[in-house]
Amino acid sequence: MMNTIWILIQFFIGYNLVLPIVLHVLYQLFSRGHGISHNVKEYDYAIIVTAYEQTELLPAVVNSLLRLTYSNYTIYIVADKCDISNLKFADERVVLLRPAETLASNTRSHLYAIDHFKRQHEIVTIIDSDNLVDPEYLNQLNIYFDQGYEAVQGVRRAKSFETNIAAMDAARDLYYHYFDGEVLFGLGSSATLAGSGMAFTTELYLACFRTHDMEGAGFDKVLQAKIVLNNKRIAFAKNAIVYDEKTADTSQLVNQRSRWINTWFKYLKFGFSILGKGILKGNWNQVLFGIILLRPPLFLFILLSLCCFLVNLLLGSITSVIWFLAFVAFVLSFYTALQHGKADRKIYSALRNIPTFMYFQVLSLLKIRNANKRSVATKHVVSPVVNHHPNQNI
DSSP states (O other): OHHHHHHHHHHHHHHHHHHHHHHHHHHHHHOOOOOOOSSOOOOOEEEEEEEESOOTTHHHHHHHHHTOSOOSEEEEEEEETOOOTTOOOOSTTEEEEOOSSOOOOHHHHHHHHHHTOSSOOSEEEEEETTOEEOTTHHHHHHHHHHTTOSEEEEEEEESOOOSHHHHHHHHHHHHHIIIIIIIHHHTTSOOOOOSSSEEEEHHHHHHHHTTOOOOSSOHHHHHHHHHHHTTOOOEEEEEEEEEEOOOOSHHHHHHHHHHHHHHHHHTHHHHHHHHHHHHHHTOHHHHHHHHHHTSOOHHHHHHHHHHHHHHHHHTTOTHHHHHHHHHHHHHHHHHHHHHHTTOOHHHHHHGGGHHHHHHHHHHHHHTGGGHHHHOSSOOOOOOSOOOSOTTOOO
């Protein structure tokens, strides 16, 4: 009995190492093409920019939004618990909102903006206060809305790689962009949501959150679960690019990751419910998406797998060879994602710091109990460089 339990434990940990390369092979063999629409309708967008306590980066994000090669949009800035005395925007497309009471919630900020719309916009897109956007961002989103999708996730690309931590953070993003975005969507499932650089029909967003009040991190986890449980797919727009401020130092990393890990444990239930419903209904979108949601954070399943490998090695078990091959498969899949994303050489150079990066994530794991009490947002500094041309695609 104990031997059977041990084998099952190893299977449910180890399959996470092999799953990415399996999905990659299936994607190469069976990817469903998504044709480019012609004569795409120019949808009416509300661009919601949420800020909490910090306003230093808002002028930069607004300037990038005003350079969009698109005409039918309005920018709504929700400056929650912010001093806006120095914020001045002359363009009539920019609406600055300062709630009288602290909202301390992404969804409350989004709903606050929707309640103050100048007109009834068809689509809302969510942008963080530290983001910059590619000029073609809305045009690329439009392609998928024109095909009938009601939810679309774009790509969050790093602004810069000035520290090893930022470069490692960018490497992680490339991995998730490829496997949780492009590959999942290409195989007929849904892309996972990333917190910003995403868009929804206003009707869909309101259906998900108008009667669902949320506090703390993880609104994107709840939103994606509601969408997929409702038998809808989230499209992945690989050329709708948002430039994101990556985590720059260890304190940011620990605080941010502790919130993220806390969120994974908190909303793990969605993986079971989506997978179960998908199996009962024979819904491939839900089955594959549910499997992905049940996967632990990257560092966690790697550490657990390493522990299993070492135990088998110490016991002299032939299973240690299987674990070694599983690690090889994972390394190949990670390298594939970096190659596909045309990773900057600084990212490859930073990979030697993987042990240190994982150490700080272990510290994050130890702090998840009070994760949401320390801060509701990651505090960033202005990045000095954007390493990619705004029109470069991945």
